[in-house]
Amino acid sequence: AQKITQTQPGMFVQEKEAVTLDCTYDTSDQSYGLFWYKQPSSGEMIFLIYQGSYDEQNATEGRYSLNFQKARKSANLVISASQLGDSAMYFCAMRDHQGAQKLVFGQGTRLTINP
């Protein structure tokens, strides 16, 4: 069974610093996709970035990048130059490529950006 582990329940970072949110995963599938979502206090889950298991380069989207280490089964999210608006819950999720549409989510990390 697939499993996502986020070991950091909470993180506190100074504004403008870079921050890394950890995510490790467990799967027996060779082909899978990894996602990161942001959930502000308003509740909406906002898609941030995607990484496919066969992608050779780390995904990047603006200030977000994904540090993908396949052998270690880790997919850490890096946010550069953090902003106050980055304060939110962050969820790592996985989907296998076997046709199922189920996303498996981790427990999430609450990120707080201090001014």
Next chain:
Amino acid sequence: ETGVTQTPRHLVMGMTNKKSLKCEQHLGHNAMYWYKQSAKKPLELMFVYNFKEQTENNSVPSRFSPECPNSSHLFLHLHTLQPEDSALYLCASSQGASEGTDTQYFGPGTRLTVL
């Protein structure tokens, strides 16, 4: 309206009430999803619909009854709920492709309280 919308945003109901949650997507997607997010638990997939057909029911109790009249609308009918059903209910949509790159986009959620 753009993206995925959900109404109502907040709902308080008694255990004997019947209510419905509504989700609408304006993204031209073919798949729609209901998720439940309880405090201190990972997001749980409840139902998946592809082209109006239910393709996954994640062992959800029958007091939750989904309805998908077309690819743009999804309802969750609620009756005789329990206090432990209090949670944030999130709707999502995606293209519905079988590839792992299929990204789910979420609505703002309905925060449900069962008294």
